[in-house]
Amino acid sequence: MSDFQRVSTGLHPCGANPVHLDHVATTPVDPRVIRRMLPYRTEMYGNSTSRSHAHGRVGEEAVELAREQVSSLVNGDPHEIVWTSGVTESNNLAIKGAAHLHRAKGNPLMTLTTEHQSVLGAMLELDRDGLEVTVVPVQESGLVDLAVFEAALHPGAVLASGMFVNNETGVIQDIAAIGAPCRARGILPHVDAAQAAGKVPIDLAALPVDLMSFSAHKIYGPKGIGALYAELRPRMRIACQMHGGVHERGMRSGMLCTHQIVEELPLPPVEIQCSVLAEDAIQAAVSDFRSRQTIRGAAADDL
Ligand SMILES: Cc1ncc(COP(=O)(O)O)c(C=O)c1O
Known part of the structure; x- marks a missing residue:
């Protein structure tokens, strides 16, 4: 009996083989992905930031190829992809990173009531820290009223965070319409795209978005790897939340987990x-x- 059978027999009323329809929560890893990951756990285990030896360069090549694959999925530039452990970390990095960089000004932050806990939790933490956070309600349809959103925008706000596709209702917000008034006021638009990547078209060259969060385990990749898209433009800066190195444009320190990163499929x-x-x-x-x-x-x- 497999571990899965043992657990499901004990806990699930359907017995050993329950029907599980929730691929919004997570997905199984595609076997092609597993095959691609395996050699990077064994013979090709080098530190991808050590360019002085072949082991490192093999890892670096794989990491940079995956960066290109992720950026091409969303029509961005590979240099705009920062590896993280998933959307929870990407959301925290974007929100706290923006807030901390502009802390001295005490500028407020904005979000919507229907956001994921990783956004609301980061905002709550900043609120406890004394920063002003505005949470804009949504309509019965789940969509934010754009006039209400725009009226709530503080001219001096640092960042506004909105989810692309809602993980509970499936509601798709008009990201272009939310991002444009933010940009016009110098506010960084951040988008949680955990449920959007690979499911709806994303064109970051056209969308008025500075920061966007992604996770591999939502689209047949492994858990524990994701990315933050951080647009390359002079006024778009966030403070790193993980200190101790200069990896990932100084935004996220720590040795990259090459074997997790290489799984990015040419979707x-x-x-x-x-x-x-x-x-x-x-x-x-x-x-x-x-x-x-x-x-x-x-x-x-x-x-
Ligand atoms: C909308 C949304 N945001 C954030 C997350 C958290 O993502 P991760 O598991 O990659 O940290 C999820 C996943 O449950 C999600 O659906």
């Missing part, structure tokens, strides 16, 4: 990914569900 176009997700995954799960008829006591026809 197919968004339309193909969406149709695969919608058709294959959902149909397979529903037919599996119907064949077993019941889940938690409800009839399959109630679906």
Whole structure:
């Protein structure tokens, strides 16, 4: 009996093989990704920042190729990708990094009520620290009223954070319409794109966004690796939150985990990914569900 079977038999009313439809929470690692990761755990284990020896250069090459792959997914520049451990860290780095750099001015921050805990938690921490945080409500539809949002913008605010695709409701905010008035006032627009990357088109060359957070485990990569897009422009600066090195444009110290980073897949176009997700995954799960008829006591026809 596998570990999964042992746990699910003990805890799940469906027995050893429950239907799990929630790929919003996380996804399994694609076998192609695992094959690509393996050699970087064994023979190609070098420190990717040590360019003085071949081991390091092999790692560096892999890390930089992955950086190009991630940036091309969102039409950014590879130099704008900062590796992190996932969206929680990227959100904290963007929000606290901006707030700390401008702390002396005591400038306020803004966000929406429907954000993920990693955004609200970072904001709460800064609020406890004495910074002013404005949380703008959303409408019944889940969308923010753009007039209300714009009216709430403090001219001296540092950063405004809004989620692209909501992890609970699926609501897609109009990121361009949120980012434009922020930029016009010198406020850094930050976007949590945990649920957007690989699912909706993202063109960072066109979007008025300075900072965007990504995570690999939402799109068939491993847990514990992600990125922060940090636009290259003179006024876009954030303070590093992890001190002790000069990695990642000085924004995030620590040896890079090459074997996690190399997994970035050359993803197919968004339309193909969406149709695969919608058709294959959902149909397979529903037919599996119907064949077993019941889940938690409800009839399959109630679906
Ligand atoms: C919208 C959103 N933001 C942030 C996170 C946290 O991401 P990570 O698990 O990469 O830290 C998640 C994942 O649950 C999410 O759905």
